[in-house]
Amino acid sequence: MSLVLERPRMPGIAPLLVLASVLVMASLVILPLVLVFHDALAKGLPPFLAALREPDAIAAIKLTLLVAAIAVPLNAVFGVAAAWCIAKFDFRGRSFLLTLIDLPFSISPVVSGLVWVLLFGAQGLFGGFLAEHDIKIIFAVPGLVLATVLVTFPFVARELIPLMQEQGADEEIAALTLGASGFTVFRRVTLPNIQWALLYGVLLCNARAMGEFGAVSVVSGHIRGLTNTLPLHVEVLYNDYDAVGAFAAASLLAGLGIVTLVLKTALEWRHAGDLASGRKH
Amino acid sequence: MTDRAVPNPIVRVAPYRARRSRWKEPSILPGFPLAMGITLTYLGLIVIVPLTMLMLRPWELGLDGVIGVLTDERVAAALKLSFGLSFLAALANAPLGLLIAWTLTRYRFPGRRLLDALVDLPFALPTAVAGIALTALYAPNGPLGIWAAKIGLKTAYSPLGIFIALVFIGLPFVVRSIQPVLEDLDHEVEEAAQTLGASDFQRVWRVVIPAITPAMISGLSLAFARAVGEYGSVIFIAGNLPMKTEIAPLLIVIKLEQFDYAAASAIGAAMLAVAFGSLIVLNVIQMRFARKGRV
Amino acid sequence: MAGSTDLALEIRGISKAYGRFPALKNVSLQAKEKEFLALLGPSGSGKTTLLRVLAGLEHPDEGEVRFGGEDFLALPVRRRKVGMVFQHYALFRHMTVAQNIAFGLTVRKASERPSKSEITDRVADLLSLVQLDDLGKRYPSQLSGGQRQRVALARALAIEPKMLLLDEPFGALDAQVRRELRRWLRELHDRAGVTTVFVTHDQEEALDLADRVAILSEGELIQLGAPNAVYEAPATPFVFDFLGAACRMPGTVVGDRLTIGDWETQASKGAPQGVVEVFFRPDEVAFAPADGAGLAAEIRAVAQRGPDVRIEAMVNGQLLELQAHGPTLPIGVGEGLSVRIRPMRPQVYAAS
Numbered sequence: 001m002s003l004v005l006e007r008p009r010m011p012g013i014a015p016l017l018v019l020a021s022v023l024v025m026a027s028l029v030i031l032p033l034v035l036v037f038h039d040a041l042a043k044g045l046p047p048f049l050a051a052l053r054e055p056d057a058i059a060a061i062k063l064t065l066l067v068a069a070i071a072v073p074l075n076a077v078f079g080v081a082a083a084w085c086i087a088k089f090d091f092r093g094r095s096f097l098l099t100l101i102d103l104p105f106s107i108s109p110v111v112s113g114l115v116w117v118l119l120f121g122a123q124g125l126f127g128g129f130l131a132e133h134d135i136k137i138i139f140a141v142p143g144l145v146l147a148t149v150l151v152t153f154p155f156v157a158r159e160l161i162p163l164m165q166e167q168g169a170d171e172e173i174a175a176l177t178l179g180a181s182g183f184t185v186f187r188r189v190t191l192p193n194i195q196w197a198l199l200y201g202v203l204l205c206n207a208r209a210m211g212e213f214g215a216v217s218v219v220s221g222h223i224r225g226l227t228n229t230l231p232l233h234v235e236v237l238y239n240d241y242d243a244v245g246a247f248a249a250a251s252l253l254a255g256l257g258i259v260t261l262v263l264k265t266a267l268e269w270r271h272a273g274d275l276a277s278g279r280k281h
Numbered sequence: 282m283t284d285r286a287v288p289n290p291i292v293r294v295a296p297y298r299a300r301r302s303r304w305k306e307p308s309i310l311p312g313f314p315l316a317m318g319i320t321l322t323y324l325g326l327i328v329i330v331p332l333t334m335l336m337l338r339p340w341e342l343g344l345d346g347v348i349g350v351l352t353d354e355r356v357a358a359a360l361k362l363s364f365g366l367s368f369l370a371a372l373a374n375a376p377l378g379l380l381i382a383w384t385l386t387r388y389r390f391p392g393r394r395l396l397d398a399l400v401d402l403p404f405a406l407p408t409a410v411a412g413i414a415l416t417a418l419y420a421p422n423g424p425l426g427i428w429a430a431k432i433g434l435k436t437a438y439s440p441l442g443i444f445i446a447l448v449f450i451g452l453p454f455v456v457r458s459i460q461p462v463l464e465d466l467d468h469e470v471e472e473a474a475q476t477l478g479a480s481d482f483q484r485v486w487r488v489v490i491p492a493i494t495p496a497m498i499s500g501l502s503l504a505f506a507r508a509v510g511e512y513g514s515v516i517f518i519a520g521n522l523p524m525k526t527e528i529a530p531l532l533i534v535i536k537l538e539q540f541d542y543a544a545a546s547a548i549g550a551a552m553l554a555v556a557f558g559s560l561i562v563l564n565v566i567q568m569r570f571a572r573k574g575r576v
Numbered sequence: 577m578a579g580s581t582d583l584a585l586e587i588r589g590i591s592k593a594y595g596r597f598p599a600l601k602n603v604s605l606q607a608k609e610k611e612f613l614a615l616l617g618p619s620g621s622g623k624t625t626l627l628r629v630l631a632g633l634e635h636p637d638e639g640e641v642r643f644g645g646e647d648f649l650a651l652p653v654r655r656r657k658v659g660m661v662f663q664h665y666a667l668f669r670h671m672t673v674a675q676n677i678a679f680g681l682t683v684r685k686a687s688e689r690p691s692k693s694e695i696t697d698r699v700a701d702l703l704s705l706v707q708l709d710d711l712g713k714r715y716p717s718q719l720s721g722g723q724r725q726r727v728a729l730a731r732a733l734a735i736e737p738k739m740l741l742l743d744e745p746f747g748a749l750d751a752q753v754r755r756e757l758r759r760w761l762r763e764l765h766d767r768a769g770v771t772t773v774f775v776t777h778d779q780e781e782a783l784d785l786a787d788r789v790a791i792l793s794e795g796e797l798i799q800l801g802a803p804n805a806v807y808e809a810p811a812t813p814f815v816f817d818f819l820g821a822a823c824r825m826p827g828t829v830v831g832d833r834l835t836i837g838d839w840e841t842q843a844s845k846g847a848p849q850g851v852v853e854v855f856f857r858p859d860e861v862a863f864a865p866a867d868g869a870g871l872a873a874e875i876r877a878v879a880q881r882g883p884d885v886r887i888e889a890m891v892n893g894q895l896l897e898l899q900a901h902g903p904t905l906p907i908g909v910g911e912g913l914s915v916r917i918r919p920m921r922p923q924v925y926a927a928s
Binding site: 014017018020021022024025027028029030031032033035036039074077078080081082084085088089090097100101103104105106107108109110111114115116117118119121122123124125146149150153169172173176182185186204207210211212213214217218231232234235238243246247250253254256257258260261262264265 | 308309310311312313315316317319320323324327328329330331332334335338377380381383384385387388390392394396398399400401402403404405406407408409410411412413414415417418424425445448449452506507509510511512513517529530531533534537540542545546549552553556557560
Binding site: 171173177178179184188189192193 | 631632633653654655656657658659660662664666667668669670671679680683684717731732734735
């Protein structure tokens with residue numbers, strides 16, 4: 001391996017450190033990724049494709065897309081509204097609000113599912129009411145959406161708030177002095193300034209929403225073809241010792257992860273100036 | 282002649298606008314009520330109400346009941362395992378994260394950018410996928426597990442397997458926390474240390490390490506908090522033997538399957554409290570460091 | 577003095593506090609049609625707050641602002657039609673220079689909005705007015721500081737403002753660009769014929785540019801007048817000090833006689849009686865031989881700095897730094913020598 005050092009210092013140690021880093025990354029991150037695709041294709045392409053064409057797999061894919069399609073826009077709207085308040089205005093309790101927004105990051109995914117069972121489960125707060133009116137939330141799509149929304153709650157807000165704080169409100173105020181209405185200011189000044197960070201946040205939010213396992217596993221009930229999202233489908237097949245099927249489904253999710261990573265990296269390179277400074281590599 | 286400003290004999294004019302509520306500094310930007318309304322409503326429905334439920338539900342067992350649940354042999358073992366291994370994993374991530382962040386910021390080598398991007402893979406890869414992949418990799422007959430088995434190490438289906446999974450998910454938190462600090466670290470400070478006669482080791486140990494310590498602590502605390510609650514990537518590799526390799530989140534699932542909501546929420550609330558508490562403690566330590574490190 | 581007929585801007589009794597901190601205390605002033613008014617003061621003097629009140633970005637706790645007879649405070653920012661140039665320009669970073677300038681026109685209601693071609697023409701006119709003809713397609717990040725400043729000005733002028741407000745317009749520029757732009761801005765003002773209020777902490781800038789200067793300190797208006805008048809007769813020691821280098825000596829006034837140290841002279845008309853403080857400019861001093869009239873001074877050091885001579889002298893037990901214009905030294909001045917100095921235009925203030 002040819003090494004070009006930024007500064008010719010510690011020349012003896014540098015290759016060793018690089019090698020060590022690559023080894024750590026390989027054993028923890030790269031090999032597992034490779035293994036997913038390897039095992040998915042272990043018996044060749046036809047079983048792989050068959051596993052993805054199975055009705056349960058297709059239902060799981062559709063359900064995953066549906067849940068993300070509801071959860072992500074909700075969190076995006078919330079993220080923009082929260083960032084507008086926190087970054088452009090000064091009010092008491094601002095940092096407390098920020099802490100509350102971050103809270104879901106420190107909650108176990110399992111707890112993020114559990115809380116909805118406590119509210120809407122058979123013995124939950126509203127369990128009796130829901131049973132009476134024959135409304136299903138837990139072990140049904142609404143529960144999956146709620147669990148996903150809670151897990152991915154801070155993603156968009158977290159990308160927008162630091163960026164909008166950096167940008168300040170000068171441009172918006174200038175636009176007001178030039179005669180623009182509030183909505184025009186948002187549409188023509190604020191939104192273009194945050195579009196890439198918004199996309200970045202949506203990207204991460206979506207990746208997590210589609211890949212969430214712990215929270216949805218608690219509220220799903222694992223009903224094949226009905227409430228199994230793709231990650232749950234992976235689990236079911238894996239526990240059935242259907243390695244090819246499990247890894248085939250997993251490879252779809254891994255693909256999602258890779259695409260997310262590529263787009264994210266591209267955003268970081270191409271639009272570094274339009275992301276919050278913590279994202280500018 | 283100067284026309285000096287003579288205080289005008291002015292009739293006091295009524296204030297332009299009634300004094301606004303005290304909690305908000307007046308700003309001329311519009312949209313605050315609407316945006317705040319959306320924020321608080323959504324935050325309340327999605328986060329506050331459900332978490333309040335979590336904190337309230339255990340008490341239907343009474344204080345003794347809650348203590349009983351948490352001191353139950355199996356639960357205590359699971360909590361100990363989760364917190365202990367999360368702590369060890371965070372500790373292991375300190376040198377590993379520093380190694381990778383250092384390599385990525387200080388050296389230029391082929392594939393550096395790819396390696397840099399891959400650091401985020403544990404963020405981007407769905408946890409269930411990571412879980413089955415790590416399991417297959419470190420299983421006794423897996424590509425890496427087979428080597429570990431040869432030296433007598435059981436990786437998958439043992440605490441060591443859980444540890445590996447927790448290191449996996451914690452790594453990006455640590456790398457991404459210290460990487461920007463290493464990048465911004467003033468070269469002149471390091472060079473100054475050298476002109477003052479510091480050896481390479483002294484330069485790193487006495488200049489670089491103190492500079493990244495606050496970021497390192499914050500990265501480690503994030504990694505720790507995430508590891509405590511982690512489910513997907515651990516559950517497959519853990520083996521899930523009661524008292525041995527059963528993690529706390531799994532116990533919540535088990536209690537739920539027994540419809541023991543109160544016990545499940547007691548464990549959940551305890552985990553949340555400890556995770557949150559440790560975050561606060563670490564924040565305080567970090568603030569100390571930050572204050573000390575301010576130039 | 578401002579007549580009442582051509583008054584454009586009337587500010588009366590404006591007070592504004594941030595919490596317990598009073599930013600403006602009962603400030604009143606007027607500006608005439610097409611006047612160029614400077615708000616001058618150190619930081620924290622309230623000058624920027626006053627400008628922001630005019631723009632509608634702050635609401636005063638008390639007071640009244642009228643423009644052309646209209647109650648300005650009742651209008652929200654967007655209806656005031658003031659062209660505001662922000663200290664850091666606040667250009668829209670994702671819009672080109674041309675789009676920045678056109679913004680104020682394009683956000684108008686459809687019924688009031690000029691047609692596309694009219695907007696294009698107007699932008700072209702403004703670009704040439706601010707001498708940036710070829711830069712319409714650039715983005716703000718591709719411009720120098722001085723160019724950004726001019727774009728900000730063109731953007732503010734595009735809405736045909738009733739009043740132009742400039743917040744430290746040269747604050748973010750280096751000294752060279754600053755001086756060039758200053759003259760240019762004055763010309764632009766004269767051509768555009770808009771009432772202009774600008775904020776600065778640089779007394780040279782204010783005296784050089786403005787028709788009248790309003791000097792603020794700690795939220796109060798201290799003095800308002802033409803640059804020359806203000807400079808010649810500062811109303812308070814603060815103004816004297818703020819407008820340039822100052823020497824300060826204690827003295828007494830009895831009747832029409834002023835005594836400083838061992839020197840007695842005619843007091844200026846209307847000088848306060850009793851213990852006073854005498855201020856004079858370090859370069860407005862006449863030197864005389866040791867047996868002449870004036871304050872006894874011992875020359876401690878003489879340093880030639882280009883066209884100026886800096887003279888350190890011990891006067892009345894106080895070390896003063898005086899200035900003389902070179903290249904030759906005033907007669908009798910030399911290190912270690914005794915001379916007499918006579919402030920040519922001392923200002924006398926009652927001792928505080």
